Amino acid sequence: MIKKLHAGMVVLGATLTLLVAAPLPAQSPSRTRKVVLEKVESGYRWKLIQSPVPAVGPRQVLVHVRAVGLNRGDLEVLEPDPRNDRSGRVVASDAAGDVVAIGKEVKGFSPGARVTTLYFRNWTEGPPNDQVLAQAHGASVDGVLGDYIVLDDTAVVAAPAGLSYEEAAALPTASLTAWMATVGRRDINRGDVVLVQGTGGVSIFALQFAAAAGARVIVTSSSDDKLKRAKAIGASDGINYQSVPAWSDRVLELTDRKGAAIVVDVGGKKTLEQSAKSLAYLGMLSIVGGLSGYGGAVPAMPLLLRSASAQGIYVGSRADYTRMSEFITAHKLHPVIDRVYPLDRYEDALRQMASNDFVGKIVLRL
Numbered sequence: 001m002i003k004k005l006h007a008g009m010v011v012l013g014a015t016l017t018l019l020v021a022a023p024l025p026a027q028s029p030s031r032t033r034k035v036v037l038e039k040v041e042s043g044y045r046w047k048l049i050q051s052p053v054p055a056v057g058p059r060q061v062l063v064h065v066r067a068v069g070l071n072r073g074d075l076e077v078l079e080p081d082p083r084n085d086r087s088g089r090v091v092a093s094d095a096a097g098d099v100v101a102i103g104k105e106v107k108g109f110s111p112g113a114r115v116t117t118l119y120f121r122n123w124t125e126g127p128p129n130d131q132v133l134a135q136a137h138g139a140s141v142d143g144v145l146g147d148y149i150v151l152d153d154t155a156v157v158a159a160p161a162g163l164s165y166e167e168a169a170a171l172p173t174a175s176l177t178a179w180m181a182t183v184g185r186r187d188i189n190r191g192d193v194v195l196v197q198g199t200g201g202v203s204i205f206a207l208q209f210a211a212a213a214g215a216r217v218i219v220t221s222s223s224d225d226k227l228k229r230a231k232a233i234g235a236s237d238g239i240n241y242q243s244v245p246a247w248s249d250r251v252l253e254l255t256d257r258k259g260a261a262i263v264v265d266v267g268g269k270k271t272l273e274q275s276a277k278s279l280a281y282l283g284m285l286s287i288v289g290g291l292s293g294y295g296g297a298v299p300a301m302p303l304l305l306r307s308a309s310a311q312g313i314y315v316g317s318r319a320d321y322t323r324m325s326e327f328i329t330a331h332k333l334h335p336v337i338d339r340v341y342p343l344d345r346y347e348d349a350l351r352q353m354a355s356n357d358f359v360g361k362i363v364l365r366l
Contacts, residue, residue, distance in 0.1 A: 077139060093143055179209055182262055195217075248278040
């Protein structure tokens with residue numbers, strides 16, 4: 001059953017709680033639940049354990065986590081890695097909750113503040129570097145899936161006003177990636193065409209941002225049902241790429257041969273060629289993911305003929321998040337949550353993520 005709870009948000013079978021200030025504990029807890037990676041024959045699995053809550057350092061904050069959003073990367077870290085042993089690493093990157101305590105040198109946050117985590121631990125603004133990119137929560141450093149977590153103050157940011165914990169937990173990775181792939185790096189004029197592949201977290205956020213900016217959004221999917229749901233969220237047109245394999249021709253047909261000002265490519269090596277062929281003159285190809293693999297090459301000829309450009313997107317900085325948050329608040333946007341699971345059903349949540357049978361985001365409630 002689909003419940004429309006807010007303008008611009010569709011929630012499937014989920015009951016959400018508004019993100020309001022919650023009572024703080026009388027004292028910081030001494031122990032917490034958390035989920036870590038455990039090595040198994042096939043690679044890794046999630047394991048729920050109890051552990052002490054670390055002391056808060058001078059530039060750190062203690063966060064009471066209320067919800068955690070899942071991403072494709074949470075499945076990728078379950079795969080075997082002969083170069084690195086991930087055993088014991090705390091999983092996940094996207095959490096929303098309340099600040100419980102702060103270190104003596106922390107500025108800008110106080111107990112009771114509503115925050116989300118960030119994908120990168122220390123990318124505050126400007127371009128990234130090797131050191132920044134080597135500190136991704138849940139991927140290369142400890143993640144955020146626990147009742148109480150201690151984080152550097154550079155790893156959290158104020159949550160947008162008016163969102164539930166579950167909605168806010170959907171933002172840090174997928175939403176910021178979609179923002180940088182669309183309006184975060186390029187002005188969208190009313191009537192511009194934006195092409196979005198699929199209906200996962202990044203794609204649905206890209207749809208919402210582009211539509212809010214006044215664009216006409218075209219969505220591709222292998223499911224007619226998902227295309228109908230994308231149209232209900234704000235897409236103007238849908239293309240089933242299984243029944244229309246040469247979907248770039250259909251994009252040009254729908255746009256009177258003008259093409260798309262922005263193409264958000266999540267498919268990778270199997271979709272890059274058609275994505276490039278779908279571009280308008282001076283268009284921008286945002287390369288976000290690699291569902292079909294990260295190999296292959298960006299075809300030069302379509303870019304040359306259309307004087308178009310291609311850019312890689314790897315989430316973004318805290319400053320980028322703040323700009324995105326302002327846009328979300330100004331346009332009264334709400335993330336699309338497919339389903340919310342309690343923490344003890346994390347295996348079911350991961351199975352749904354692996355099945356691709358969802359639209360928008362899957363979230364764990366703690």
